[in-house]
Amino acid sequence: MNKWNFYTTNEIKPEGWLRRQLEIQAEGLSGNLHKIWPDIRDSAWIGGKRDGWERVPYWLDGFIPLAYLLENEEMIGITKKYIDAIIAAQDTDGWICPCKKEERKKYDTWAVQLICKVLKVYYDCSGDERIPDVIYRVMKNYYEMLKSGEITLFGWGKFRWFESFISINFLYEKYGEEWIKDLARIIKNQGFDYATTNYKWIKPSHVWQMNTHIVNMTMMLKSEAVSHSILGEKYTDRAERFRAFLDKYNGTCFEGFTGDEVLSGLDPTKGTELCAVVEQMYSYEEIFAHTGDNKWAERLEVLAFNALPATLSEDMWTHQYVQQVNQIACQKTMIMAPWSTNGPYANNFGLEPNFGCCTANFNQGWPKFALSSFMHNGNTIISAVTVPSVLKTEDVTIRLETDYPFNNKLHYSIDSEKDFDFVVRIPSFAKELKVNGAATETWDLSFSIKSGKTEIEIDFSAEPVLKERPNNLYVMQMGSLLFSVPVAYEKKMREYTRKGVERKFPYCDYQFIPTSSWNYGFADNGFEVDYRSSGKIPFSQDNPPVTIKAKMQKINWGLKFPYKSICRTTPESTEPVAEAEEIDLCPYGCARLRMTEMPLLKK
Numbered sequence: 001m002n003k004w005n006f007y008t009t010n011e012i013k014p015e016g017w018l019r020r021q022l023e024i025q026a027e028g029l030s031g032n033l034h035k036i037w038p039d040i041r042d043s044a045w046i047g048g049k050r051d052g053w054e055r056v057p058y059w060l061d062g063f064i065p066l067a068y069l070l071e072n073e074e075m076i077g078i079t080k081k082y083i084d085a086i087i088a089a090q091d092t093d094g095w096i097c098p099c100k101k102e103e104r105k106k107y108d109t110w111a112v113q114l115i116c117k118v119l120k121v122y123y124d125c126s127g128d129e130r131i132p133d134v135i136y137r138v139m140k141n142y143y144e145m146l147k148s149g150e151i152t153l154f155g156w157g158k159f160r161w162f163e164s165f166i167s168i169n170f171l172y173e174k175y176g177e178e179w180i181k182d183l184a185r186i187i188k189n190q191g192f193d194y195a196t197t198n199y200k201w202i203k204p205s206h207v208w209q210m211n212t213h214i215v216n217m218t219m220m221l222k223s224e225a226v227s228h229s230i231l232g233e234k235y236t237d238r239a240e241r242f243r244a245f246l247d248k249y250n251g252t253c254f255e256g257f258t259g260d261e262v263l264s265g266l267d268p269t270k271g272t273e274l275c276a277v278v279e280q281m282y283s284y285e286e287i288f289a290h291t292g293d294n295k296w297a298e299r300l301e302v303l304a305f306n307a308l309p310a311t312l313s314e315d316m317w318t319h320q321y322v323q324q325v326n327q328i329a330c331q332k333t334m335i336m337a338p339w340s341t342n343g344p345y346a347n348n349f350g351l352e353p354n355f356g357c358c359t360a361n362f363n364q365g366w367p368k369f370a371l372s373s374f375m376h377n378g379n380t381i382i383s384a385v386t387v388p389s390v391l392k393t394e395d396v397t398i399r400l401e402t403d404y405p406f407n408n409k410l411h412y413s414i415d416s417e418k419d420f421d422f423v424v425r426i427p428s429f430a431k432e433l434k435v436n437g438a439a440t441e442t443w444d445l446s447f448s449i450k451s452g453k454t455e456i457e458i459d460f461s462a463e464p465v466l467k468e469r470p471n472n473l474y475v476m477q478m479g480s481l482l483f484s485v486p487v488a489y490e491k492k493m494r495e496y497t498r499k500g501v502e503r504k505f506p507y508c509d510y511q512f513i514p515t516s517s518w519n520y521g522f523a524d525n526g527f528e529v530d531y532r533s534s535g536k537i538p539f540s541q542d543n544p545p546v547t548i549k550a551k552m553q554k555i556n557w558g559l560k561f562p563y564k565s566i567c568r569t570t571p572e573s574t575e576p577v578a579e580a581e582e583i584d585l586c587p588y589g590c591a592r593l594r595m596t597e598m599p600l601l602k603k
């Protein structure tokens with residue numbers, strides 16, 4: 001297997017639907033959070049009184065690459081303002097977080113790990129020569145404090161220890177000093193070993209705990225990939241064993257897991273936190289880069305094209321804390337909330353409908369995904385995630401024109417001043433693969449590109465298939481896209497201020513109340529695909545880029561007692577109560593209200 005290296009925002013620029021998606025993000029909450037949200041606007045990181053821990057780093061982790069990918073000068077200026085203030089506040093001993101010297105022992109150093117990762121992102125984007133030394137001094141100080149026992153890992157820092165390896169690997173590559181390896185060992189030794197408690201993933205605990213926390217679960221999958229090399233350990237694909245085990249007991253059709261906030265089993269009405277979606281994407285990006293194993297890129301696509309857009313409003317001003325696979329309404333739930341540990345508004349769209357972590361953390365999703373389009377190793381370049389984008393290095397330009405995943409045509413225009421090897425990752429679901437019009441038998445596409453201009457046209461087909469899910473339910477999948485019955489809805493807006501945080505249009509809270517039927521099953525398994533093309537809003541419910549006509553039939557599905565806005569896990573009966581009707585299923589990512597896992601009525 002090949003290890004792949006990321007390009008930077010100077011070399012990759014998104015195009016087509018992906019660029020429109022990033023522009024929507026910049027015009028939405030991501031690009032405005034520093035103006036409206038006190039935890040970013042008045043953060044202790046920049047001398048204010050609000051949150052001085054994870055929120056500013058979380059936001060910057062997405063805002064910085066977003067600004068540079070779009071070459072948005074105003075946003076780039078804002079990133080510099082924040083980074084300058086953070087660097088200016090660094091203590092002479094290297095400590096960088098906004099907490100007094102006497103409070104360091106009690107400060108959860110998850111924020112130390114996170115800010116160093118963000119500083120590296122900023123360095124990759126800006127090339128700011130101050131940054132390596134800033135990270136060096138933070139980590140050297142962290143090393144001395146951990147080694148002497150002045151501080152120890154606890155809380156989130158203990159459960160997310162591997163996150164520090166992003167900057168540890170960077171430092172070791174740049175400076176090659178022995179203490180960096182020693183720091184790596186200390187952090188791993190003090191960090192939590194998830195293998196010791198994975199029996200807890202089998203049954204939902206319904207009790208809040210760190211070792212079944214959904215975001216920790218999705219983050220820790222990358223731990224071996226990012227740490228084994230500097231620790232001198234053999235890579236064993238532990239991520240695959242952990243993933244398979246989590247999937248067996250908590251898997252969702254979008255390659256994620258249920259967790260609200262703790263692992264929640266196989267019920268398609270249980271929620272998945274937004275932080276978990278973007279962290280799982282980031283984990284798979286890192287695992288793919290470190291191992292070159294295509295299965296991770298393939299799963300990354302399913303998360304990115306389904307779970308991510310589904311849980312963000314079309315204008316990207318609001319988001320849900322948890323999304324459901326079968327989501328018939330986003331309304332305040334009466335009586336006690338149906339979630340394990342979340343509140344009654346957790347599936348509503350808003351500024352921070354449950355906790356505020358996702359408000360700060362969701363920003364990294366699309367920008368980092370865009371940075372996974374092309375990767376390299378030596379004289380080989382791979383088109384890893386085949387989304388529309390252009391790669392421009394010193395001597396090679398590759399433009400990929402495509403509407404993938406909404407269709408399966410890839411057009412590469414290459415202009416190169418040197419010879420190089422070019423690999424295109426073809427997904428395993430692809431059928432009838434053709435290169436420049438000629439059918440091919442191999443899915444391992446590798447081209448020896450000569451200097452000059454080269455055009456490569458690739459197309460393949462993807463078949464709609466009904467995939468079996470737990471609970472005798474089925475999901476329609478075509479390639480990387482899942483399809484749902486879209487449920488029409490009416491938006492109910494709620495503006496208010498609580499604890500000094502204003503919710504005002506367009507970042508107010510919204511309830512989505514269903515206005516069309518959702519109680520369906522698949523009447524048979526014949527389908528008709530209608531390829532359109534992506535519009536101004538790529539994941540639009542009114543204007544989906546591709547649909548599948550399916551025969552669906554109403555059944556007596558029923559509500560989950562005692563809720564009025566949540567359907568039962570499985571239908572009360574699978575006897576049709578009406579004639580079959582043709583319904584245009586739309587991509588899961590387009591349908592903010594939807595039914596996705598449904599029974600097959602005639603087998």
Ligand SMILES: [Zn+2]
Pocket residue numbers: 273274275276356357358359361
């Ligand atoms: Zn969150």
